[in-house]
Amino acid sequence: MVNCAVKNWEGEEVSQINFEWRVAKPENASHIVHRALVRQMTNSRQGTASAKTRSEVRGGGRKPWRQKGTGRARAGSIRSPLWRGGGVIFGPKPRDFEIKMNRKERRLALRTAFQDCLQDAVVVEDFNDRLPRPKTKEVYAALQRWGIDPDRCRVLAIAPKPDPNVTLSMRNLPGVKLIYVNNLNVYDLLTADRLVVTSTALNQIQEVYGDD
Incomplete structure (x- = not known):
């Protein structure tokens, strides 16, 4: 179980929330977690x-020169891989890179990564009403207060x-990435240094991604 302090917009601790799964x-x-990360990236x-x-290369149907008597190497097509403009040997072809992983394993990996990140996370109250209009400066100041x-x-x-106001306020901060509960994934959790999650989002995560 993880106990998280909930902060308000001003950065003051107002309550506690327990998180356990x-x-x-x-x-x-x-x-x-590594398997889930490799699967997502692949x-x-x-x-x-x-x-x-x-x-598949256009042209090359006619033999460039006769087989013998020219002093040059034998050639049957100008589209040979040895020629400039010729075909490619063992080149890439469209393929499916999908790696399968059981649903319960994926959710277990996500819960494990999230709870590990939650140790140093900052849980805050919903601040949608604090941004009546997009204002990056206010979000930047709030992050520092937290x-x-x-x-x-x-x-x-x-x-x-x-x-919209939260999205537009955060998108100009190069070090901040905003996602929503239904977009939670292992890659973003592992690449982030700090986690900021609202109390409502935390409750939704516990409800949606709880034990199977």
Whole structure:
């Protein structure tokens, strides 16, 4: 179980929230999280790279010169891989890079990574009403009040649902990435130095990604 202090917009501690769910055993945690990370990164590949073989390159139907008597090496096509403009030997072809992983394993890996990040996370009250209009300066100041310097670390902010003012206020901060509960993933959790999550989002995460 993890006890998290909830801070308000001004950076003052106002309450406590308990977070507990089933995670991987310590001896297996790094392995299953690594598998989930490799799966996510591999499955994000498009797999559309393609190079033409000698049978697909235009031209080359006519023998460049006769077989014997020229003093030059034998050649049957100007689209041979040995020629400039010829086909590619063992070049890439469209393929599917998908790696499968059981749903329960994926969710277990996500819970394990999230709870590990939660040790140093900052839980804050919902601040949508604090931004009646997009204002990056106010979000930057709030992060500093919460003890986070976005200029020195990579910050992952998790909100319960999209809000235009919050999105527009955070997108100009190069060190801050904003995602929503339904977009929670292992890669973003592992690449972030600090985590900022609203109390509502934390409750939704516990409800949606709880024990199977």
